[in-house]
Amino acid sequence: MHDIRAIRENPAAFDAALSRRGLAPVAAEILAIDEARRARITAAEAALAARNAASKDVGKAKASGDEAEFERLRALVAEKKDEIARLEAEAKAEDERLEALLLTIPNLPLDSVPDGADESQNVELHRWGTPRTFDFAPREHFELGEAMGCMDFEFAARLSGARFVTLKGALIRLHRALAQFMLDTHVDENGLTEVWTPVLVKDEAMVGTGQLPKFAEDSYQTTNGWWLIPTAEVTLTNIAAGEILDAGTLPLRFTAWTQCFRSEAGSAGKDTRGMLRQHQFEKVEMVSITTPEDALAEHERMTRCAEGILEKLGLPYRTVVLCTGDMGFGAQRTHDIEVWLPGQDTYREISSCSVCGDFQARRMNARFRREGEKRPDFVHTLNGSGLAVGRALIAVMENGQQADGSITIPEVLRPYMKGATVIRADGSLG
Incomplete structure (x- = not known):
């Protein structure tokens, strides 16, 4: 607002x-x-x-x-x-x-955001890691997963239609390990507070973070009026809705691992194969609620939290700042982190970290009061993926694949995988 x-x-x-x-x-x-x-x-x-x-x-x-x-x-x-x-x-x-x-007018970009019409004019900030050189033709994640019998799109389509998947065995364990590793890192090392939230919310929660009224078609609504959240940004940011917080309690930093649901309206023909663009997926979300003067530094911090997960996993990535034409509705400035996928021979988004200023706070009347002052001010809000779990699974599979169809498990995930170092081509742990 x-x-x-x-x-x-x-x-x-x-x-x-x-x-x-x-x-x-x-x-x-x-x-x-x-x-x-x-x-x-x-x-x-x-x-x-x-x-x-x-x-x-x-x-x-x-x-x-x-x-x-x-x-x-x-x-x-x-x-x-x-x-x-x-x-x-x-x-x-x-x-x-x-x-x-x-309510239908997007946030105003910061002066530091590059001008541009679309993603081709995003500006790269930096890269980390060197993409691996393969002595064989690397396969995409769905080829690997289907071959080992742990990833099934046909069965999911019979159950629910297109853009769904079922995972089993070692792959779902790896998926769960990734999410738990992300949460542990954000809580134990990055100082975020873990929150368990509903995935069904009322209209006002979606309005507060900008999903409604303009983007109703992008989300799913139940017959009794609840909305399935497209991201835990909705629930975590609304923790401050209607509140007047003490300045001394800020910043508030939250994280949550939730199911997310998106209709993918307007994405016909995009990423129709594999897990990159699904109607139902899991994400570890980060949200910060800050004073105006701390928001930009918090944006850099949040970006580093997301980048740090990829570095611990040993996954090459690049970070870009989105241009004005590619930026989301509620953002003032957005950093996209793109992980290297050798099966596609390109970088693909795995996290977006955005600073929103007081745009969401005005919509949900989220305020704070400085010590000694009577009049409250609006908080500033930020959100970011820390990370998209399914896309992290894709990246681990494709970057860790071997010629025989097996997948090397990153070292930081092995304690979550019963000490296994590899998922064999037949889907068993080794």
């Missing part, structure tokens, strides 16, 4: 920031609705003052025996009462119209 006062003060700057995202000017429309709302509020206040004055004079006219004046004033009081009710209803309608418009 945007601050209407900031738009009033500098509408040109607001439109200029939106133009960097490739969007048309909208400040004039916002201010026209705002002016209509404020005019009705002012008129209602004037009508109330007139009604109050007339109400005082009614008694005087009655006492003086001036029946005509008494009837005139009584009629005026009734007229003003109806006028006030009409103006307040009109003001409320304009207020709802204004809020509905503001």
